[in-house]
Amino acid sequence: AQSVAQPEDQVNVAEGNPLTVKCTYSVSGNPYLFWYVQYPNRGLQFLLKYITGDNLVKGSYGFEAEFNKSQTSFHLKKPSALVSDSALYFCAVFLSNTGNQFYFGTGTSLTVIP
Amino acid sequence: DTEVTQTPKHLVMGMTNKKSLKCEQHMGHRAMYWYKQKAKKPPELMFVYSYEKLSINESVPSRFSPECPNSSLLNLHLHALQPEDSALYLCASSPDRDYQPQHFGDGTRLSIL
Numbered sequence: 001a002q003s004v005a006q007p008e009d010q011v012n013v014a015e016g017n018p019l020t021v022k023c024t025y026s027v028s029g030n031p032y033l034f035w036y037v038q039y040p041n042r043g044l045q046f047l048l049k050y051i052t053g054d055n056l057v058k059g060s061y062g063f064e065a066e067f068n069k070s071q072t073s074f075h076l077k078k079p080s081a082l083v084s085d086s087a088l089y090f091c092a093v094f095l096s097n098t099g100n101q102f103y104f105g106t107g108t109s110l111t112v113i114p
Numbered sequence: 115d116t117e118v119t120q121t122p123k124h125l126v127m128g129m130t131n132k133k134s135l136k137c138e139q140h141m142g143h144r145a146m147y148w149y150k151q152k153a154k155k156p157p158e159l160m161f162v163y164s165y166e167k168l169s170i171n172e173s174v175p176s177r178f179s180p181e182c183p184n185s186s187l188l189n190l191h192l193h194a195l196q197p198e199d200s201a202l203y204l205c206a207s208s209p210d211r212d213y214q215p216q217h218f219g220d221g222t223r224l225s226i227l
Contacts, residue, residue, distance in 0.1 A: 043218030104156035
């Protein structure tokens with residue numbers, strides 16, 4: 001089945017340390033991959049996307065993600081975590097061969113410890 | 115500030131009530147979506163409207179009835195809901211039904227008594 005997976009339900013990182021939130025995908029053809037963030041009592045906010053081109057994608061709030069075709073991964077990274085980065089992060093894939101829909105991963109809750 | 119506005123922010127209703135959720139966007143987007151989200155879970159797609167026509171209904175019970183009066187507005191009419199329908203209901207829009215990112219509202223938190 002075509003999907004994205006987020007292997008970690010929870011990630012804790014100390015403020016100022018680099019953070020990584022993992023995402024792997026399983027799709028046929030070229031994947032369209034996205035990261036969204038959800039702060040408490042808010043909707044999802046778009047962070048960044050990979051459609052084609054450079055494997056390193058830069059997005060909002062200092063986040064970036066690296067598309068790795070051989071490892072079928074699209075991990076979200078930030079060089080220095082802030083307490084305000086604490087939120088729920090969703091990886092998503094757009095599939096055009098199943099009705100032009102987004103499919104979301106299960107989500108990773110990130111806690112940045114002061 | 116989100117560009118997709120949802121009202122009300124909170125709604126408590128009994129199982130016999132009829133209520134409606136409203137979503138509005140003025141970005142000229144032609145695709146609009148309703149999602150249901152349980153706590154700490156990913157959003158689940160319910161309905162998709164494209165150019166004001168319903169294009170996807172993900173086997174949602176008939177107690178949920180969507181309506182798209184015009185290209186800026188999306189409603190979700192609720193009737194005879196069950197306690198398991200308590201959730202955050204998110205509206206989203208995108209320029210078209212393609213791989214452009216969706217813009218989400220902050221949702222309506224619905225509680226069914």
